[in-house]
Amino acid sequence: MASAYSALPFKRRVLIVCIxxxxxxxxxxxxxIYVPILPELEEVFNVSSTTIxxxxxxxxxxxxxxxxxWASWADYGGRKMLYLLPLSFFILANIxxxxxxxxxxxxxxxxIVQAFGASSVMSVGAGIVSxxxxxxxxxxxxxxFMWGPQLGPVLGPLLSLIATTNWRWIFGFLALFGFVVYLIILxxxxxxxxxxxxxxxxxxxxYFVKPKLQEKVVExxxxxxxxxxxxxxxxxxxKPVLLCSINSGLLFATFYGVMITFSRVLSEQYNFTPIETSxxxxxxxxALIIGSSIGGWLSDKLMRREDYIPEHRFSIQIAGLLISMAGVIGYAWTVEKHAPVYAVFIFAFLSGFGMTWVFVAxxxxxxxxxxAQPSANVAIGNLMRNVAAAICTAIVDVxxxxxxxxxxxxxxxxLDVVGIIIVVVLLKWGPKWRKSREQVKSQV
Known part of the structure; x- marks a missing residue:
């Protein structure tokens, strides 16, 4: 069934989101997928752990x-080409x-080439959904849609098990996976x-699409x-884009702190085997799947309000930030006090649940x-998240x-307290900033 917003049938739109x-x-x-085999690669390439x-x-x-x-060009010249062109680099690098x-x-x-080729998918995908x-x-x-980017860090360590016989299988798998995705998109x-x-x-x-180099412009x-x-x-x-992106970065840093210590805690403190850890x-x-699904449903439920404005989506974020904060702090002290391992799992779950609840909104x-620029906006948020993750990775052990x-x-x-303050600021002043920007654009 089509809608007034999109003439595409609902089933086809679902297929597009799945792709x-x-x-x-x-x-x-x-x-x-690469992280669990780093010790092996130190030996293969005969370099230090710092180098690898x-x-x-x-x-x-x-x-x-x-x-x-990629994002600005996707907003300006088209989504599909900004999938296919980078994916070509990704496939070649893995081969x-x-x-x-x-x-x-x-x-x-x-x-570097691999990252360059894989980097378009998050922001371009959000643009497609919009x-x-x-x-x-x-x-x-x-x-x-966010199941994909969020499950990647979870599936990566699991898929690393294919390298039990040869580390090159990891990159062979990525090349094959990328090629299949390329054909589906094409x-x-x-x-x-x-x-x-x-x-x-x-x-x-x-459902079948005849490949085209360029689409005609619709008036x-x-x-x-x-x-x-x-x-x-x-x-x-x-200000709303900047504050949202800062909030996402701080929240992702807290969650990433859990993820990068999770495997070490389980293996060193609870004697998990590599397979059990993966x-x-x-x-x-x-937690990411459940939190994302519930958060998306609640966020859209707010649309039923007669006085709805986009900033109303922030009203559910305070709960998500509190859940994430409770999860991270609970994880901190269950590990510190050597609590039963099920407690570690519960708090790790809560940290991911709260984070993804906020991210959807x-x-x-x-x-x-x-x-007019959804991909560019999401790309800025993605930048803040990945920079925060890189900083957290660099300093957390120290x-x-x-x-x-x-x-x-x-x-x-x-850090989630800062996120709560940002949410309160956006709820109070966000509508004013957005209307002011819309007025300026209408006068241009």
Missing amino acids: ATLAGCLGPIAGN DGTVSVFMALFAFCPLI LLATVPANIVALYILR DIFEPKNRAKAISI FFLPETLRFLVGDGSCLGQG GYPRPPKPSLKNYWNLLKY LSYLCPGS TTTYLTECSP LIRKMGFGWCMTGLGL
Whole structure:
């Protein structure tokens, strides 16, 4: 069934969201499937742990900044091409990683290319969802789309088990996975940018898509600004985008502190085997799925209010931030006091549940507060999250040694207090800032 917002049948829109979700797995899986075999790679490449860890940092840095390149072009020139072009680099990099002789310089270069190719999926995918789902149903669709980027860090360690016989199997798997996703996008994902295809009525009703280099422009839909540094600067000056992105970064840093210590805690303190540790990531993984789904449903339920404005989505975030904070602080002291392992799992679950609850509302709001540039807005949020994760990765071990596990993780958990303050500020002044920006645009 089509809607007034999109002429595409509901089943086809669901398929499009599923494709975006599948593509959204690629980058996070590529980043995390690699981590469990780092000790083996130290020996293979005959380098120190610091040198091999640097290949992870390089990937995360590129994965944080490159979406800024892709997102603006996706808002300006089309979504589909901004999937296919980067994916070509991703597939090529993984083929070479699986076949070229072991060389640390080549590893660094190809990890850079790999991150460059995988970096478009999050922001472009959010733009696709905003193209085909009206705001009243958008959070539910985004909650499903976010399963991909959120499950990637969980599935990565599990999929690393394929490297039990040879580490190159990891990159061979990623190349094959990327190629399958490429074919699915090529033949089943239509262009959705509303400037090019409008409400989608020009796309036909079938599921199969004949590949095209370029879509004709549909009249009546304003074109977003051409990509430029000035455009990103203007978005950063828009207080709701900046504050949402800072909030996301702080929250992700707290959750990442749990994730990067989780495996070490289970193996060293509770004597879990590598397989048991990998399977344990299903706990935070299920939290992300459940929290995302419930958060999306509640966020869209707020749309039923007659006086609805986009900022109303923030009203559920305080609960999510409190749940996340309780999870991180509870995790801190159950580990510190050597509590039974089930308590560690419960609090790790709560930290992920609260985080993803907040992220769904934030991502949906970023597609609404500046409708012409949803991918660019989400890319800024993605940048803040990945930078925060990189900083947390770099300092958490040092802080644990100096402060102790309990107090270090408690400090990370208390960052969510800053997030609660940001939410209160956005609830109070967000509508005024958004209306002021809309008035300025209408006068241009």
